[in-house]
Amino acid sequence: SAVISQKPSRDICQRGTSLTIQCQVDSQVTMMFWYRQQPGQSLTLIATANQGSEATYESGFVIDKFPISRPNLTFSTLTVSNMSPEDSSIYLCSVVLGYGSPLHFGNGTRLTVT
Amino acid sequence: AQTVTQSQPEMSVQEAETVTLSCTYDTSESDYYLFWYKQPPSRQMILVIRQEAYKQQNATENRFSVNFQKAAKSFSLKISDSQLGDAAMYFCAYLPVYGGATNKLIFGTGTLLAVQP
Numbered sequence: 001s002a003v004i005s006q007k008p009s010r011d012i013c014q015r016g017t018s019l020t021i022q023c024q025v026d027s028q029v030t031m032m033f034w035y036r037q038q039p040g041q042s043l044t045l046i047a048t049a050n051q052g053s054e055a056t057y058e059s060g061f062v063i064d065k066f067p068i069s070r071p072n073l074t075f076s077t078l079t080v081s082n083m084s085p086e087d088s089s090i091y092l093c094s095v096v097l098g099y100g101s102p103l104h105f106g107n108g109t110r111l112t113v114t
Numbered sequence: 115a116q117t118v119t120q121s122q123p124e125m126s127v128q129e130a131e132t133v134t135l136s137c138t139y140d141t142s143e144s145d146y147y148l149f150w151y152k153q154p155p156s157r158q159m160i161l162v163i164r165q166e167a168y169k170q171q172n173a174t175e176n177r178f179s180v181n182f183q184k185a186a187k188s189f190s191l192k193i194s195d196s197q198l199g200d201a202a203m204y205f206c207a208y209l210p211v212y213g214g215a216t217n218k219l220i221f222g223t224g225t226l227l228a229v230q231p
Contacts, residue, residue, distance in 0.1 A: 033218060042205060042221045043159075058218075090157055094219075102149050102209070103219050105159035 002027055006093050006106030013083055013113050020079045021109045023093030028073035030096065033103070034066070037090040046091075049076040083113045116141045118208050120222035127196045128230050134181075135191045135225045137206030147209040148182065148189045149219070154202040162204070165189065193227075201229040 003026040013019050023032065032049040047055040047068055055068035070076040080087050093106040117140045127133035139148070150162040165173045165182050172180050177197075181190045193200055206222040 037157075042223045043219075044221075045218050048218065092159065094159075102147070102161050102164050103159075103207075104161070108157045108159075110157065 002029065002095055002097055002104045004093060004095060004104060004106035006109055008109055009107060010110040011112070013111065015084055015113055017083055018079055018081045019083065019111060020077050021091055021093070023076045023078070023106055025074045025095055027097075030073070030098075032070060032076050033094045033096075034068060034076070034078045035092045035094060035105075037092065037108070039088070043092065046078070049078075080111065083111075085113045087111065088113045116143075116208055116210060116220050118206055118220050118222035120204075120206055120225050122225045123223070124226045124228070126228045126230060127193070129196055129198060131196055132192060132194045133196055133227065135193075135204050135206075135227070137189045137191070137222055139187050139189065139206070139208050139222075141187070141208065141210070143210055145211045147211065148180075149207040149209065150178070150180070150189075150191045151205045151207060151221075152200075152202045153205065153224075154199075159205075163191065196229050198229050198231060201227055203227070 005024045007022045034046040035043040037043045045058050046061045047057040049055050049068050049070040051070045067079045090108045090110050092108045094103040119138045146167045148165045152160045152162050163173050163175045163178050177194045179192045203224045203226050205224045208220045
């Protein structure tokens, strides 16, 4: 398995500001993903973080709103830009260690936008 | 498009009893993986059990077992001897395998399990 450290664990932010969430893995991983979990809802994939290239976004998510960086095989960041109350969610980083292996998740970041 | 359906938004079980959580999925693929994840109030997503579609034998993990019916596209989770610590949201998830490479996980809507002492 992998140890995934996600920071911050929670934050309360003002409308219109931006927050960057960090995800650090204790080993090199090929695939990293960012998920959003809105209150009382299931997980929705935001994007796949690609090392050395632009992230691959799912339908409904755009780079201007959720810029993602992945400078190496152990680290990624997700920024939630120009936040509104609708962005209040749990954001989770996840990784796949290898073929057919399950996703491993960080502890998540609980974001509240006021 | 692949979808995962959990028809039970909430379930309740008495401590030490057995409970079964339902999950169905829709796919045209023959090769894929299925998972059950548990999310307690701490919000950490914890892998409970995994099933490879090409394996007919149902996966088991201590008190947790699955009933995998590939033709029916059904993947239920049975929790035996329920414990208070089993109380959590349970998510069924489907992982397609394209060309030998793993891809993104597709989650169901979740079942909130309460365990009564």
